Amino acid sequence: MSTRDPLRFLQQEATRLREENRELREELTILRSSVRVLSALQDLIHQLTPDTDVIALLDDLLASALTVLGASDGSLLLIDEDTSELVFAVVHGEARDSLTGYRLPPGQGIAGWVATNRTPLFLRDVRNDPRFYPQVDETFGFQTRTLACVPLLDGDRVLGVIEAINKISDREFSPEDHDLLMIVAQLAAVAVSRAETFTEQAD
Numbered sequence: 001m002s003t004r005d006p007l008r009f010l011q012q013e014a015t016r017l018r019e020e021n022r023e024l025r026e027e028l029t030i031l032r033s034s035v036r037v038l039s040a041l042q043d044l045i046h047q048l049t050p051d052t053d054v055i056a057l058l059d060d061l062l063a064s065a066l067t068v069l070g071a072s073d074g075s076l077l078l079i080d081e082d083t084s085e086l087v088f089a090v091v092h093g094e095a096r097d098s099l100t101g102y103r104l105p106p107g108q109g110i111a112g113w114v115a116t117n118r119t120p121l122f123l124r125d126v127r128n129d130p131r132f133y134p135q136v137d138e139t140f141g142f143q144t145r146t147l148a149c150v151p152l153l154d155g156d157r158v159l160g161v162i163e164a165i166n167k168i169s170d171r172e173f174s175p176e177d178h179d180l181l182m183i184v185a186q187l188a189a190v191a192v193s194r195a196e197t198f199t200e201q202a203d
Contacts, residue, residue, distance in 0.1 A: 078160035109133030
């Protein structure tokens with residue numbers, strides 16, 4: 001005869017299901033809100049003018065993406081074509097103030113690998129990956145655990161990369177996260193490319 005208390009089991013199961021439903025409702029609310037924001041940002045990008053603050057636009061784009069992905073930190077890095085370094089142009093999270101403007105040596109780290117190979121990377125355990133560049137974490141007192149990184153592409157040209165770091169609750173980045181980050185990277189690449197065109201026309 002089973003020693004398990006059926007009533008207690010059902011009560012525990014009901015509590016678990018209520019908690020799951022609450023989490024799902026919260027995720028759905030965040031998702032709907034962020035999709036609206038991303039849609040609005042897409043409209044702004046397509047209506048870009050020479051007076052648009054592109055960095056502020058990219059900042060909003062990254063913030064919306066991190067909210068949907070459930071990641072605590074993230075950054076958008078652009079290539080300095082004179083030096084081939086990746087520059088942290090937009091940063092969200094605890095290292096925002098200190099990391100903005102920091103430069104990665106050409107090809108270094110996961111961001112450098114993604115830019116060089118034009119290939120996204122989604123890593124569950126960053127610190128055991130040989131491409132990881134620990135100097136950023138060590139310099140800024142940060143701890144990267146999980147990471148998603150995709151390139152910003154303008155045709156055959158690489159403009160930079162976008163990273164989402166440390167998914168909340170240390171979950172893995174999912175295939176859906178991959179698809180969303182690719183869309184965000186595409187929007188960011190369009191914004192950067194259009195801003196460059198305006199600058200060239202002004203010169």
